[in-house]
Amino acid sequence: MNSLIKISSILLLSSIVLSAQAKELDKMPSPEGGINSIAENVKYPESAKEAGVEGKVFVKAMIDETGKVVETEIVKSVNKDCDKAAVDAIKKTKWLPAEKDGKTVSAEVTIPIKFKLDCKDKGSKT
Numbered sequence: 545m546n547s548l549i550k551i552s553s554i555l556l557l558s559s560i561v562l563s564a565q566a567k568e569l570d571k572m573p574s575p576e577g578g579i580n581s582i583a584e585n586v587k588y589p590e591s592a593k594e595a596g597v598e599g600k601v602f603v604k605a606m607i608d609e610t611g612k613v614v615e616t617e618i619v620k621s622v623n624k625d626c627d628k629a630a631v632d633a634i635k636k637t638k639w640l641p642a643e644k645d646g647k648t649v650s651a652e653v654t655i656p657i658k659f660k661l662d663c664k665d666k667g668s669k670t
Contacts, residue, residue, distance in 0.1 A: 571643035573607040573651050585633035588659060589625035597623050600658045601630040609648040611639040619654055630657040 575581045591597075599622035606615040613635045618627050634655055642651035 569642045569644050569649065569651055570646075573611070573642045573653055574640050576611075576638040576640055582633055582637045582655070582657070585636040586657060586659075587629050587632070589629050591625050592623060592629075592659060593661065596661065597626060598660050599623075599626065600656050601627050602654055602656050603627075603630050603634055604652060604654045605634050606650060606652050607639045607641055608650045609641050611641045611648075613637075613639065614650075622659060626659050629659075630655075633657065 600620065601618065601622050602620035604617040604619050605613050608614045616631045616634060618631070621627050634657075641648040643649065
């Protein structure tokens with residue numbers, strides 16, 4: 545059944561919401577390897593697949609001056625399993641830190657992660 549379910553983890557880096565602090569930065573934090581590096585770490589929870597759960601989780605993350613995720617918070621939840629999968633993916637991702645005046649600094653970002661099942665699988669859930 546896993547092969548029938550297509551995981552669509554869409555990360556809209558262009559829609560990352562940044563804190564007021566970030567507006568003053570010269571360079572925003574970004575995932576090493578781009579959007580795909582986060583998407584590769586997202587694991588659609590089996591419980592969510594079986595229940596047909598879909599939606600977008602928004603995770604606020606503090607990226608420190610070394611590029612490490614030091615704090616996370618769920619801003620918008622889908623369910624506890626999808627929330628955990630989103631946080632885990634963000635924590636597993638290596639980040640390039642923000643910069644201000646040529647120095648690396650910590651910054652906060654909010655990352656949307658979309659969980660979507662393949663259309664043919666939705667139809668078979670009746």
